[in-house]
Amino acid sequence: MPTVELFGQARLLAGRRVVPVEAQTVGAALCELARQFPRLVGPVLEPDGRPTSAYALNLSGRLFTTDLGQALGAREQLLLLSSLSGG
Numbered sequence: 864m865p866t867v868e869l870f871g872q873a874r875l876l877a878g879r880r881v882v883p884v885e886a887q888t889v890g891a892a893l894c895e896l897a898r899q900f901p902r903l904v905g906p907v908l909e910p911d912g913r914p915t916s917a918y919a920l921n922l923s924g925r926l927f928t929t930d931l932g933q934a935l936g937a938r939e940q941l942l943l944l945s946s947l948s949g950g
Contacts, residue, residue: 865935867896871945873907873918876900884941889920890931892941907943919946 867882874880877900884899886892894912897904904910907918913931914920921927921942922935935941 864937865892865939865941867892867941867943869943871918873903873943873945876902876907887935888931889922889928889933889935889941892935893931893943896943914943917946919944 864883865886867884869877869880869882877896879900882896882899884892884895886895890912893908893914897908897910897912906915908914919927920929921944922933923940924942
C-alpha cells in the first residue's frame with residue numbers, strides 16, 4: 864500500500880508522520896489524505912486535493928512531480944514537502 868509522508872505544517876495538522884493510503888495515483892492519494900484529515904484543506908491542500916503553492920510532491924525521494932495522474936506503486940512513498948524554508 865502506498866504511503867504519504869508529511870512534513871512541516873501538514874505533519875502538525877494531521878498529527879502523523881506517515882499515512883497509508885489506498886490509491887493508485889498521486890491525485891487519489893491526496894484526495895484520500897484530505898478525506899482522512901480535513902484540517903489539511905486550506906493550508907496544505909486545495910479543495911480538489913492539489914497541494915497548495917506552499918507544498919511540493921516527491922515520489923520516493925527520486926522524482927518531484929506535479930502530475931496528479933502519476934501512478935503509484937504498491938510500495939511507493941509520496942512525500943508532501945513544505946516548499947517554504949526559513950533562514
